[in-house]
Amino acid sequence: MNSTLIRAARMPDGTRGDIAIVDGLFADPADAVSPSTVIDADGLLALPGLVDMHTHLREPGREDAETVLTGSRAAAAGGYTAVHAMANTSPVADTAGVVEQVHRLGRAAGFTQVVPVGAVTVGLEGSTLAELGAMADSGARVRMFSDDGHCVWDPLVMRRALEYVKAFDGIIAQHAQEPRLTEGAQMNEGAVSAQLGLPGWPAVAEESIIARDVLLAEHVGSRLHVCHVSTAGSVELIRWAKARGIRVTAEVTPHHLILTDEEVRSYDPVFKVNPPLRTEEDVHALRAALADGTIDVVGTDHAPHPAEHKCVEWTAAAMGMVGMETALPVVAHAMADLDFSASDLARVMSARPAQIAGLTHHGSLQIGTGANLVLVEQDAAHTVDPDLHATMGRNSPFRGRTLGTRIVDTFLFGQRVYAAGALGAPLAFTEAGPWND
C-alpha cells in the first residue's frame, strides 16, 4: 500500500485538517496508519487539482511551440491535474486517430491528465461535421467538441452539432466570433482602437453568436459551453439564458479578468489575443459574473507561440498568451476585491470544470475519488518570470508582475508531480488505474 499523509492543510472551507492518499485515491486519514510519505502543509491551502477546459498543447504539428510533454509540465507547475487539449493542431484533431494520439502522448508524459477535445467540423472549416461519434467511442473518450480558434458560424451546422452530441452526452464548446464582423480584426473595437488605428473586433461579434447559440441550445435541448467570454454584453446574454433554463455554461480566461485594451497602446504583441482584451467595464462585469456563477469556469486558453511569432510588428503577430502557470495567482489577484473565498476558487477552477467535462476523479477532495490536489501558498509575493516557466512559450502578458499566490505541490492521482516548487517525477499511467474509470 502506497500512502501519503498531508498534515494540517487549510481546506477550501477554511477548516484545517489532514488529507490522506492511498493508492492514488483520497482516503480517510484514520486509515493511513503508517504513511510512506508525510508532508507538512501547515500554512498551505489545499484545493482540488485544477481542471482546465481550454488549453493548446500544439502537438501534433507545432512542436516548436509546445509539446504534450512540455504543456503537461506547465500544467503540473500551474496546479492543473487535468487539461483539455484543443483540436486546432496539425493535423486537426478531427478523427479518432488524432485524439487517441494526443491521449497517448498525455499518458506517456504523466504530469497531468490530458483530455483531448475533438473538432466539431472537419479541418475546423465549419462545413462538414467531423466523426464526433468515433471520437467519443475512441480510447480518448472525447465528450467536449470545439472548433476553437474558429467559430462554428453556420447556424445549421451548429444546430446539427448540438443535436448530434446528445447521443453520447457531449457538449459543444463554441468560440463565439462572427467572422464577417471580425475580418482583419486586431484588437477590441472602441476608443483605443480608434486612436491606435487598428482594425476593431467589436463586442457584438461575440454577443450575436452567443445570442444565436443559446437559442439554438434551447430549441434542441442540448448543452452549450461558451469559451472565453470577454464582454459585459455576453455576460448579460448568458445570465438571461440561464434564468430561462437553457443548458449553457461559460468560461472566462485569467487575462480577461485583469487586462484591458489599454495595454495595446504599447503595440507589444504579447498583449495580442483572441478574443481581444476589452475595457475596464467588461473586466468588472466578468469578475462579477464569475463571482455570482453566471460564468462557471476559468479556462486558461493557454496558447504558446515561438518567439518569432511575437517578435514582430503588432499586425503580423500571432494571437495568444500562455497562461497555465499563472492562472491561479492571476485569478486570486483579480478576484481579491470581491467576496471570493478559497471554496469559490475551487469551484471555478476545479469543481465546475470537472463537472461540465464529466471528469469524476477531479474537482473535489472527496474520499474515494482520485487524489488530485494542489497545495498553495497564499501570501507569497513573487515576480512572474516567463523564462523560468515549464511551457516552451514565453509569451506571458504578466512578465514582471507581482502576484501573491504560489503553487507549492501538485498531486496527480497521488503522484507528487510538482513538489515543493519544482517539477517532480511523472505518474506512470498504467493499464489499470482509476484514471481509466
Added chain:
Amino acid sequence: MKHLLSTADLSRIEAIELLDTAEEMSLVSTREVKKLPVLRGLTVVNLFFEDSTRTRISFEAAAKRLSADVITFSAKGSSVSKGESLQDTAQTLSAMGADGVVIRHSGSGAPHRLATSGWIDAPVVNAGDGTHEHPTQALLDAFTLRRVLAGLPASGPADGARGLALDGAVVGIVGDILHSRVARSNVHLLTTLGARVVLIAPPTLLPIGADTWQCDIAYDLDAAIAEHSFDVVMMLRVQQERMQQAFFPTAREYARRWGLTDTRARALPAHCAIMHPGPMNRGFEIGAAAADSPRAVVLDQVANGVSVRMSVLYRLLTGQSAAAGGREGQS
C-alpha cells in the same frame, strides 16, 4: 524628443519649435545651393515597407538638403519579401550604422515597435503607419495653415509666422476618417495648437470611439459648411478598395454627398483654404473648381513637406531644438 511616432506626443511648445525650424529650413530651399551641412556624415535610412513615392522622395530631399547620406530600403526589392522579419531588418540597418530611420509601414504601430523594442538605437520617424498616424503630414498641414492664417504666402520664404500657433482656427477634415492616418495625426496636432477640428464623413468611415476625440463630428457636409466658418477644409483621399467594401453605395453617391463639388467650393467662406494630402481623385472627393482654385494650397503642402521633414530630421538627429540651430546652419 527621441522619436517622432505620433503627434499626440508633441507638446504645444515642441510643435511650434518644429514649425519655426521648418520656417528656417524653407529659406534653404530657395537658395542657389539648397544644402545645409548640419547632418554631414550621418546616415538616414528610409525604410519603406509600403509604396509611397511622394513621401519617400520628400524625406530623401529633406535628408539630402541637410547633407545626410540617404539609404532607401523598399520592401519590394528587399529580403522582407523573402520572409525577413522587422527585427532582422532593423538590426541589419543598425549594424550598418543608421543614424536615423524613417519608416513607412502598412501595419499600425510598426514604427512604435521599432522604437521601443531595443532592436535599434537610432531615432525613428514615423512616415505613415497603417491607419494610425502620419505625423510629418500633420506638421506640414499645420505649417501651411499657419501661413494661410497669418495672410502669408502658403509656401516659400516668408516672415511673420514664427512663434504662432493656430488658436481659433476652424478646420474641416472630410472623407475616410476610419482609414486615415492623416486625420488622426491632424486631430492631435491641430487641437494641440489651438485649432478646432470638425470631422465630416459617412458614419461608416468614422471609427467607433471617435466620439472620444477632441473634435466635432458631422455627417452632413453642406450643413457643416453652413454652420462653421472654416479657415481650411482638408479633403481626404478615398481609396479605390473602399468602394468594393460597401462603406458607401456607389462612388457617385459619395461624390454627391461628401465630395468638394463646385457648388460646395463656392459655399465656403472666401478666406477658406483647400488642402489635400494628395494624390487627388478628381471628380470624386474633389471637383476641378476646388482643385484648381487659387485657394487650393495642395502644391504648397508638398513644398512645405520638405521643410517640415528637414526640421524633424534636424531635431532628432542633432538633438537641437528651436530655430537657433537652423540659423547656425546658414552661417
